[in-house]
Amino acid sequence: MMTDSPSGGISRRRFLTSSGAIGTLALAGCVQNTNSGDGSGSDGSGSDSSDSDGLSGQVIIKGSSTVFPISDAMAEEFMAEHGNVNVTVDSTGSGGGFENWFCPGDSDINGASRPITDAEIEQCSGNNVEPVEFEIAGDALTVAVNNDADWVDCLTFDELRQIWSDESDVTNWSDVRDEWPDMEIERYGPASTSGTFDYFNENVVGEDTEHTTEYQPTEEDETIVQGIRDNEGGIGYFGFAYYNSNSEAVKAVEVKAEEDGECTAPSLANAKDGSYPLARPLFIYASESSLQNEAVYEFIRFYLEQAETDIVQEIGYVPSSAEQRDENLEKLDEVAG
Template sequence: MTDEPSGGSASRRKFLAAAGSVGAIGLAGCTQSGDGGGSDGGDGGLSGTIDIAGSSTVFPLATAMSERFQSEHDDVNINIQSTGSGGGFANHFCPGRTDFNNASRPIQPEEEEACSSNEVTPVELTVATDALTVVVNNDADWVDCLTVEDLREIWSAESSPTNWSDVNSDWPDRELELYGPTDASGTYDYFIEAILGEEGPGHRQDYSATEQDRTIIQGVEGSTGAIGYLGFAYYSQNTDRVKALGIDDGSGCVEPSLETARAGEYTPLSRPLFTYAKREALAEEHVAEFARYWMENATSQDIVADEVGYVPLSDEDQSEAMDRLESAIENAQG
């Protein structure tokens, strides 16, 4: 089971209602294993390796936190892989190969079972809020806003329109070119939940799927008829290359931004972002201290919002996450 307080699922549902590149980056050296394998250094400082995999959406935030932590602890090596939320759980975290798994959606019951079978206990930590963003080419002057129904029709496996005019007769008879994350991505899972519905016909598969968010930007930038979706942080770094669309959930068009996500106005595409710590790895002091560092800085406007492009945690959410983390550390080190 995930290491979280009772009522965690209910609070997550309440939060939801209210509210890129594949490969490994060795930020400071190569990893040997996902077991931490560190200790206090000879000079009393921290040392050891930390392995992180998972969500491409959380990747830039994890990178920002890792770089700052390593600047203060030279003997700690942090390696991060952008594998997608599901790919990280299945191939790295639950088999016990990594210390953290970043995720842009909550862990699934079958993933919890896989972790449990390998004696891995996930500790869920909310780290930010994202405004999942739908982007089109800058020359797509016929559209500035889409309704949830428009999005559902464009991406549904049942309708699968081929031209923009198939969705709206006022739009040009121009081919739709679709770009998005793979089915290993939490962004993909969340889009199905928020737009298509888990009981619906499913996500169409005739699109360019990638775990490299920059590839989505490049694809949409390169074709007038293109459309794609990805995390707000990647759009915020490329506002001159593509155009973000507003979303109308029935109460008028709302553009994606940190302000509209923070206010709970950008629905239904505002979502919490997570990292999952392996409780067993928190027995290692350098792993525990990195987890503390991340959560202590999760309210930082400078790091989370200005540098990365997500909504920082509120003081209340941070306090809840810190309580959960300290309880897990005490359990691991006791």
């Protein structure tokens, strides 16, 4: 058996039925239940129906800024139904979450915008943490430019590689295409601890080169949006949900993988059918030991069931399919049973 859950190890007994639609999405930096945890209702009467099932405890979530809005919404709704459960959600980047929290055994769940790496699995193993993978949504990773950049509507992978490779001598837009303006390219993107950085580096920049360090890195996707918005030569990339909520502030660029390919816009429909070349799956990873914790188990079950609902699409991602949901739930019960 694994080490104790950071939330406190207790025997898992399944007794809840997750139901109902998720309410309003809250994009806070950290979601936390403020109930006293003494079993009383909000008025001190002890009549709060959210406490009636007896479920209590803490769930700690770290990881991907891309997955953060989904986990944040799930935490809000779950705590609304279970008033004695505290769910905290922090955006640390996929890699930052694995390295600093999940693999050391200090969080229960890690959101990830790319699969866990062999090195991360090895780190987890060294701390007796066994990660359990659940694919929970799909994303259309979006490249965006300033709204006034009317010269660019579509970029090829080769052009993106020129802009973002550390071996490239591209500094101005005219260096990419002669007909584009002699204006400096201002790059904004995720930090190297981000799964989005890893995905873009592997799938666009390529294995033979490295991502440029000549850009402004951040774990805050809203900061990337602001940088692009405020600089006419700005360009950056992030999860589709952040474009979806800032579509008036920046312009999404169509992408084509090959020179003779078709320019395709980032959209949920294009991500779902696979026509968009930067479509990718999104994950959460749970510690096997944490799944022995009643509150963590029930929260994960709730999360996996709701990942198929409209809330994921409203945030700006492709919901998991019924088949994916069933596979996830079967895996959950196999691991936690």
